[in-house]
Amino acid sequence: MPRLPLLRRPVARGLVQVQAQAQAQVQVHGQVQPDPAGGTLAVWPGHPKGSAAYRKILAGLAFAGVATFAQLYSTQAVLPMMAADLQITAAEAALTISLATVGLAATVLPWSFLADRIGRVRAMMWGISAATVLGLLVPLASSFPMLLGLRMLEGMALGGIPAIAIAYLNEEVNKAHAALAAGTYVAGTTLGGLAGRLLAGFVGELWGWRAAALAVSILAAAAAALFVVLVPQARGFTAAAAGGFRGAFRTLAGHGRNPRLLALYVQAFLLMGGFVAVYNYLGFRLSGEPFSLPATIISLIFLAYLSGTVSSRWAGGLTERFGRRTVLIAGTVLMAAGLALTLTQLLGLILAGLLLFTAGFFAAHSVGAGWTGAIATTGRAQAASLYNLAYYLGSSVIGWAGGLVFQTLGWTALALTVIGLACTTAVITAVVHPARASAEAPADAGS
Structure with missing residues (x-):
């Protein structure tokens, strides 16, 4: 009997250690929550594929993708029309895209830190609501500088969606299906981009680019409302303690020292920049000789996005069989092969090449976007935000500079x-992500 108090000490120490380990899991994985049965901390496994919550997450984020990417690239289908109406060059017209993506790139990191404090869902709701209001103001711009300013502010508001959505997926969906869920989300973003461009092209041909911008903003408002209704509240999220500037800098510096993450950021910059450049200026090529196509017909080239809708979904599933490295490299090779077909003067081959190019891009993008959350064990929102920062900087810089190459x-x-x-991206991926990682593809693909 006198020794019983001595026995309690190691037991108490053990309980403290278990609690400390569980608290550490909260910080590392962001998927640990109180267990209502015993009051101790239990690992939140995430919603399994096929569950009602899983379907609501994907549907809600798909509508968020529609609202985001319909607005972000709404002027792309009417760039030649806008250039003629405002008497500006092709590169100047493309600034309506580039400045919107600059605004998004500038705010993805602040949005990610805000989401760590107030929650993923609330941050996305704030961003999508602000962007919708700004989008409705774009058709009212009385001058080209005012138009550019509104487009930049719209992009800044939209910065609250892409990176946070990927972090939300990684926290809420079962890890075995995270890559597939990310691919499904990216497929939703392609539908958003397609819907915005097609709608803008048809409305713009009838009533001008201002009416096109208004129509896209109304579509985005409806999609934003559906997102708010459908998306479930987070269960795997744990609010981060305010760490101040130093804590934020340490998180970002840690990601910046990770060569695998850096390779993904370079991939995002190069591929997205090239992708936007192709879509920005192909319309100018097709509107000139020898094709001389009208704006309504040119807007149909964005139907090629449907190949990206399919390929991004397939890519998520293929990673479970072949690994992310293999699928990402295959996507970049497909991009190059498809673009080579556009060098001909045959419209049929150009369109076929655009289909392959688009499918390859979205396959590579869906893998890269989802991979950031798997590689980063801490600061996932920031890791995804850095990916999006590189992604949209590429869109802004290369998407605009491509116009100088095209014009010259x-x-x-x-x-x-x-x-x-x-090709540069494929080489970087092959070197930085070793082949042995592909041998572990089935386990890694879902991580």
Whole structure:
């Protein structure tokens, strides 16, 4: 009997250690929550594939993707029309895209830190609501500088969606299905981009680019409302303690020192930049000789996005069989092959090449976007935000600079430049992500 108090000490110490380990899991994985049965901390496994909550998450984020990417690229289908109406060059018209993506790139990191404090869902709701209001103001711009300013503010508001959505998926969906869920989300973003461009093209042909912008904003408002209704509240999220500037800098610096993450950021910058450049200026090529296509017909080239909708979904499933490295490299090779077909003067081959190019891009993007959350064990929102920062900086810088190449040297020079970017990405991926990781693909693909 006198020794009983001595026995309690190691037991108490053991309980403290278990609690400390569980608290550490909260910080590392962000998927540990109180267990209502025993009051201790239990690991939140995430919603399994096929559950009602899983379907609501994917549907809600799909509508968020529609609202985000319909607005972000709403002017792309009417760039030639806008250039003629405002008497500006192709590169200047493309600034309505580039400045929107600059605004998004500038705010993805602040949005990610805000989401760590107030929650993923609330942050996404704030961003999507602000973007919708700004989008409705765009058609009212009385001058080109005002139009550019509104587009930049719209992009800044939209910065609250892409990176947070991926972090939300990684926290709420069972890890075995995280890659598939990310691919499904990216498929939703392609539908959003397609819907916005097609709607803008048809409305713009009838009533001008201002009416096109208004129509897209109304579509985005409806999608945003559906997102708010459908998306479930987070269960795997744990609010981060305020760590101040130093804590934020340490998180970002840690990601910056990870070569595997850096390779994904370079991939995002190069591939997205090349992708936007192709879609920005292909319309100018098709509106000129020898094609001379009207705006309504040119807007149909964005139907190629449907190949990206399919390929991003497939890519998520293929990673479970072949590994992320293999699928990402295959996507970049497909991009280069498809773009090579656009070097001909045959419209049928150009359109076929655009289908392959788009499918390859979205396959590579869906793998890269989901991979950041698997590689980063801490600061996932920040890791995803850095990916999006690189992604949209590429869209802004290369998407605009591609216009200078196109105006000076023509389509062949622009296409060969983008092929070079895709090949560079494939080499970087092959070198930085070792082949032995592919041998672990089935386990890694779902992580």
